[in-house]
Amino acid sequence: MTAPFSSLEEFAELVAQAPAADAGAAAAAQDRNGQLTKPPGALGRLEELAIWYAGWRGTPRPALAAPQVLVFAANHGVTAQGVSAFPAEVTGQMVQNFQRGGAAINQLARAFGARMDVHALELDRPTADFTTAPAMDAAGVVAALSAGWAAVDADADVLICGEMGIGNTTSAAALALALFGGTAQDWVGRGTGVDDAGLANKARVVTAGVALHGGAGALDALRCLGGRELAAMAGAIARARALRIPVILDGFICTAAAACLERTRAGALDHCVAGHVSAEPGHARLLRALDMAPLLSLDMRLGEGSGAAVALGVLKAAVACHSGMATFAEAGVSDG
Amino acid sequence: MTAPFSSLEEFAELVAQAPAADAGAAAAAQDRNGQLTKPPGALGRLEELAIWYAGWRGTPRPALAAPQVLVFAANHGVTAQGVSAFPAEVTGQMVQNFQRGGAAINQLARAFGARMDVHALELDRPTADFTTAPAMDAAGVVAALSAGWAAVDADADVLICGEMGIGNTTSAAALALALFGGTAQDWVGRGTGVDDAGLANKARVVTAGVALHGGAGALDALRCLGGRELAAMAGAIARARALRIPVILDGFICTAAAACLERTRAGALDHCVAGHVSAEPGHARLLRALDMAPLLSLDMRLGEGSGAAVALGVLKAAVACHSGMATFAEAGVSDG
Numbered sequence: 143m144t145a146p147f148s149s150l151e152e153f154a155e156l157v158a159q160a161p162a163a164d165a166g167a168a169a170a171a172q173d174r175n176g177q178l179t180k181p182p183g184a185l186g187r188l189e190e191l192a193i194w195y196a197g198w199r200g201t202p203r204p205a206l207a208a209p210q211v212l213v214f215a216a217n218h219g220v221t222a223q224g225v226s227a228f229p230a231e232v233t234g235q236m237v238q239n240f241q242r243g244g245a246a247i248n249q250l251a252r253a254f255g256a257r258m259d260v261h262a263l264e265l266d267r268p269t270a271d272f273t274t275a276p277a278m279d280a281a282g283v284v285a286a287l288s289a290g291w292a293a294v295d296a297d298a299d300v301l302i303c304g305e306m307g308i309g310n311t312t313s314a315a316a317l318a319l320a321l322f323g324g325t326a327q328d329w330v331g332r333g334t335g336v337d338d339a340g341l342a343n344k345a346r347v348v349t350a351g352v353a354l355h356g357g358a359g360a361l362d363a364l365r366c367l368g369g370r371e372l373a374a375m376a377g378a379i380a381r382a383r384a385l386r387i388p389v390i391l392d393g394f395i396c397t398a399a400a401a402c403l404e405r406t407r408a409g410a411l412d413h414c415v416a417g418h419v420s421a422e423p424g425h426a427r428l429l430r431a432l433d434m435a436p437l438l439s440l441d442m443r444l445g446e447g448s449g450a451a452v453a454l455g456v457l458k459a460a461v462a463c464h465s466g467m468a469t470f471a472e473a474g475v476s477d478g
Numbered sequence: 479m480t481a482p483f484s485s486l487e488e489f490a491e492l493v494a495q496a497p498a499a500d501a502g503a504a505a506a507a508q509d510r511n512g513q514l515t516k517p518p519g520a521l522g523r524l525e526e527l528a529i530w531y532a533g534w535r536g537t538p539r540p541a542l543a544a545p546q547v548l549v550f551a552a553n554h555g556v557t558a559q560g561v562s563a564f565p566a567e568v569t570g571q572m573v574q575n576f577q578r579g580g581a582a583i584n585q586l587a588r589a590f591g592a593r594m595d596v597h598a599l600e601l602d603r604p605t606a607d608f609t610t611a612p613a614m615d616a617a618g619v620v621a622a623l624s625a626g627w628a629a630v631d632a633d634a635d636v637l638i639c640g641e642m643g644i645g646n647t648t649s650a651a652a653l654a655l656a657l658f659g660g661t662a663q664d665w666v667g668r669g670t671g672v673d674d675a676g677l678a679n680k681a682r683v684v685t686a687g688v689a690l691h692g693g694a695g696a697l698d699a700l701r702c703l704g705g706r707e708l709a710a711m712a713g714a715i716a717r718a719r720a721l722r723i724p725v726i727l728d729g730f731i732c733t734a735a736a737a738c739l740e741r742t743r744a745g746a747l748d749h750c751v752a753g754h755v756s757a758e759p760g761h762a763r764l765l766r767a768l769d770m771a772p773l774l775s776l777d778m779r780l781g782e783g784s785g786a787a788v789a790l791g792v793l794k795a796a797v798a799c800h801s802g803m804a805t806f807a808e809a810g811v812s813d814g
Contacts, residue, residue, distance in 0.1 A: 180780050185778055186757055186777030231812065235811040236515070249795075250798060252798065334520070421522055437776070438774070441523050442523075444521055452791070456791065459585075459590075459791060463585045474574070475572060476565055
C-alpha cells in the first residue's frame, strides 16, 4: 500500500490521530482473568500483558497466531567518524545472512512461528554524516517512514521491528540525547564492541551531531540524526497503531526510533511493550524516560529484533493462558 | 521403571554419584558460539544457556525437541493449622483441571510443545501435620521419591517439574528454614493469598515444625517437613541428572525440593537453571542461597511448573540460535 502521508507534518498528524485500545474488550478480558483457575494475580505480569493485548485486539479472548518480524537495514554516513568496531559492509553481508536464514533473528522467528520480512533500504547510499549535515532530507525521511508503514502485514496480530545498520547505536544515542537531554556520555555505549577510545569518540560524535541539529521537534531529530532503518521502524510502529496491532519493542535503537513517536504525541506507544532491556547502557535510561518496564533482562545487545523475539515467547505464554484456561465454574474448582 | 533405591541412604548415594556434564561438548559449543554471525557476547545469557545445555546433552550443536513437564500433586496435613487461603479439596479439583487441560500449565506446555504428565500422589491420604509428627515415614518419602524418579521420560531433552498442593508454601518455607537457617519470617509469604494474620500463623507453624524436626540432614528434612509432591520433584530432578537431562526449576516449592539435593551433595543442581524468581518472597532468598540467577522475573507465583514453562521459551530461543545460526565463514560476513 501507499503510505497516506507525503511530509513529516502529515505523518505527525497521523500519529496524533492514533486510535485508542478497545476499553470494552480490555474490561471484559479483565473480568475473564478474574475467573480463571488460579489465585488472583498469580500469573503476575502475564495477566496484565494478556489484558493489554486483548484491548488492542478488540476481543476479550484473543488469539496470537500471526506474529510478524520486520527487519530494516540501512547504512550510516556517520561511520566515517570511526564509531563502530565493524566495517560498514557488514550491513549488506548481514542482509544476505537474513535472506538465507542464518542470523539469530531467523532462528527466533522460526522458533516462535513468526513471519519475517527483511527490507534493505538503499544500502549503497548511506545517509549523510550527521556531524556535518542532516542525515536525511525531507523526502528521504518520508520515504523511509513510508517503507516501514507499507511493510506491516495488516493481518499480523503482533509486530516486532528489528534493525541492522553498522553505526546505528551512535545514531540512537544522538536521538536519545536530542529527545531527552543529559549528556552524550549518558547515552553512548560500546555497541558491537568499541574500546574505551571508541566510546569517547562516540560521545564526541553524538555531542557534535546534537549541537548541530538539536532543538527541532522529535521527527526532525529523526530526520537529522536518525537513519533509514530507524525511520522505517517508526513508520511501522505508527502503522501498527493505526491497525491496532500490538508491538513488542526491541533494544536501544528500536526504542530510540519509537521514542520519536511518543515525543510527537504522548501515548503514541500505548500499543507497545518493551520486550527486553539491552546490555547497551542507554537502553535502561531510555526505558525509564519512557516509563516502560521491560519483560526480559538477559544482557542481549544484538538488535535485529532479537530481544523482542525472545519476549514474543512471554507474550504467547500470556495469551495462551488467558484465552485457553478454564474458569472456576467450568472446572468445578473452589475459588477460595 | 523401578527406582534403584529403597532407602533415603541409597537415594543419597545416587545423588552423590551424579554424572558431570560433557566438558568436551561444552568446549566445542563454546567454540561454535564464537564463530556465529553476531558480535561476541551479543546474545547475552542465551549464549551461556546454550553452552550449558550442550554440555549436558553431550553434543556441541544440540536440539531441543522433547521437553517434558511433570506435575506432582499431594495433600498436606499441615493445612489443619489454617495455613492456606484455599481449602485442601482444591488440590484434587486442580488435578482434574490438569487432566482436562484447563490449567495454566496445560496452555504453557501446549504453547511450547512440551509433553505433560500429571501424577496425583495419594491425595486421599494427606501427609501428617508436621507440627506434631514427621510428614512422612521412611517408606513414604522413598515411595514419593520413587514416583518422581520413575516419571521422567528417558527420551526427554529438558525437564520441568511443577506441583500442586494446598499448604505447600508452608512446607517449602519450613524446608528452607531447616536447610539454610534464618527465621521463619525470612521464608514465609502469602502463598495463594493469606492475610497478615495468616502470614503470622504460617511463621508460627514453620517455627514449630523446624523446632520439632530440624537438625537432621537435608533428606530427612524433606521427609519430616516436605510433602509427597516435593519429594517426587526431588526424585525427578535426581533422575534427570542421572540421564543428563537439563532441568528448568520453577518457583519457591520446586526450588526448596531441589535444594534438598544440593544440600546432600554440592553440585547436585549443576544440571538445573532457575527459570524464574517468584513473587513469593522466600524464593529470591532461596535462589541467592543456591547462587542461582533466574532467567525471568515476571511476578508469577502460581506453581504448577508455570514459571519454568515460560522460561522454556527462553531456553528454546537460546538453543535455536546456537544450533541454527550460520558461522561467519558460512555466511561470508566480516568478523570485525
